[in-house]
Amino acid sequence: MALDDYELLQDVVLRAMRLDLRLYKREQMERRLRAFGTQRGYASLAVLGEALAPDRALQSQLLSYLTIHVSEFFRDPRFFDDLRLLLPQLPQPPHTVRAWSAGCSIGAEPYSLAMLLEEERPGQHYQILATDIDERSLDLARRGVYREEDLRQVDPLRRTRYFSPDGKGYRIRPDLQQEITFRHHDLLRDPYPDEQDLVLFRNVAIYFTEQAKEQVMQRITRSLAPGGILMVGSTEAILRPQQIGLRQVRPFFFARA
Ligand SMILES: C[S@@+](CC[C@H](N)C(=O)[O-])C[C@H]1O[C@@H](n2cnc3c(N)ncnc32)[C@H](O)[C@@H]1O
The missing domain is CATH 3.40.50.150 (Vaccinia Virus protein VP39)
Structure with missing residues (x-):
């Protein structure tokens, strides 16, 4: 079965960033990936994948975007x-x-x-x-x-x-x-x-x-x-x-x- 655009991007993210998105819930990750791509003007996940592979700075921005960092002292x-x-x-x-x-x-x-x-x-x-x-x-x-x-x-x-x-x-x-x-x-x-x-x-x-x-x-x-x-x-x-x-x-x- 052919891979869809999310699965293809998963592959790029794994190879370029060593981040295994298969271990994260797809729905939330896909939504965030698409929002990240749209904000930066990439027409599709495939185009984002092409830009991501060689670009260290973009990879780091993406990782920060995908992970949620909300925290505070003595939280709860x-x-x-x-x-x-x-x-x-x-x-x-x-x-x-x-x-x-x-x-x-x-x-x-x-x-x-x-x-x-x-x-x-x-x-x-x-x-x-x-x-x-x-x-x-x-x-x-x-x-x-x-x-x-x-x-x-x-x-x-x-x-x-x-x-x-x-x-x-x-x-x-x-x-x-x-x-x-x-x-x-x-x-x-x-x-x-x-x-x-x-x-x-x-x-x-x-x-x-x-x-x-x-x-x-x-x-x-x-x-x-x-x-x-x-x-x-x-x-x-x-x-x-x-x-x-x-x-x-x-x-x-x-x-x-
Ligand atoms: C919402 S913060 C929680 C911070 C703190 N534990 C707290 O409760 O205030 C979640 C953190 O988990 C990190 N994180 C997500 N996936 C991770 C992984 N695979 N390995 C290590 N840290 C991860 C994120 O980068 C983020 O900084």
């Missing part, structure tokens, strides 16, 4: 309230707490976690790995300067403690930045880290196919240390946690069995 605050209650379960010093923010976008999530660890585990060393597929988001995360609207959920005390004014924005405290490693990582392709005490995986899997989501969940489970905690978002529901070696400890929180 009650999740962070629950996380705070579970932090005492992490291994005690001198153990270094290892945490992974998978799909960290602009960095608000890993920085929020760093603040919680500073407050709840004072003096304990921690290392946060923060990864995303989108380089543009990672650049913003590494820069660490945020807008007022990104800080909606940050109370005045934390604003003073963790940020300094920077033009119209707010710059995160440099020593907090040093505890976080921002790295490019594709959850659908790259090897996963291991022995993590805590993994935050929220609002990322929304456009993954069900099968891809299941595989990612299994791999994330294996990246946890025994007893390690996984915090997911409402788009990452885990229907049968025990089948993949997880035990539910609160809504949206699981521990590796």
